[in-house]
Amino acid sequence: MPYRTYDHILTSALIQGKSYEEAAEMVGVSVRTVQRRMDDPDFQRQLAFGGQSIITEVAKKLLANFDPASDVLIALLKDPSPTVRRLAVKDLVSIGLALNNQQFMEYRIQDLEAQMRKGGPK
Numbered sequence: 001m002p003y004r005t006y007d008h009i010l011t012s013a014l015i016q017g018k019s020y021e022e023a024a025e026m027v028g029v030s031v032r033t034v035q036r037r038m039d040d041p042d043f044q045r046q047l048a049f050g051g052q053s054i055i056t057e058v059a060k061k062l063l064a065n066f067d068p069a070s071d072v073l074i075a076l077l078k079d080p081s082p083t084v085r086r087l088a089v090k091d092l093v094s095i096g097l098a099l100n101n102q103q104f105m106e107y108r109i110q111d112l113e114a115q116m117r118k119g120g121p122k
Contacts, residue, residue, distance in 0.1 A: 070092075
């Protein structure tokens with residue numbers, strides 16, 4: 001099997017959560033070959049980028065439904081059950097904090113990247 005095709009299939013298998021044994025079987029190589037590929041920094045980078053692509057696609061799907069989902073959580077704040085209200089508050093606070101943290105980290109990374117382009121920290 002050509003090397004590029006081999007890596008693509010191996011990467012896909014590992015991103016899907018397959019074990020080294022399962023991935024090796026899917027590709028038709030030994031487990032030791034999978035382990036050697038995992039020791040290669042270029043392959044690790046390829047695997048990380050492939051995993052990030054999947055996460056990005058899932059995030060897009062989730063964000064496309066964020067408004068209706070948040071409307072449901074907000075509506076649950078008026079539910080007669082104290083347990084439901086408490087869980088809705090917990091989820092809303094958790095999501096709000098996570099979004100705030102994500103935004104802060106994005107700004108911070110942009111700032112650091114700008115500083116690096118200018119030759120280092122201020």
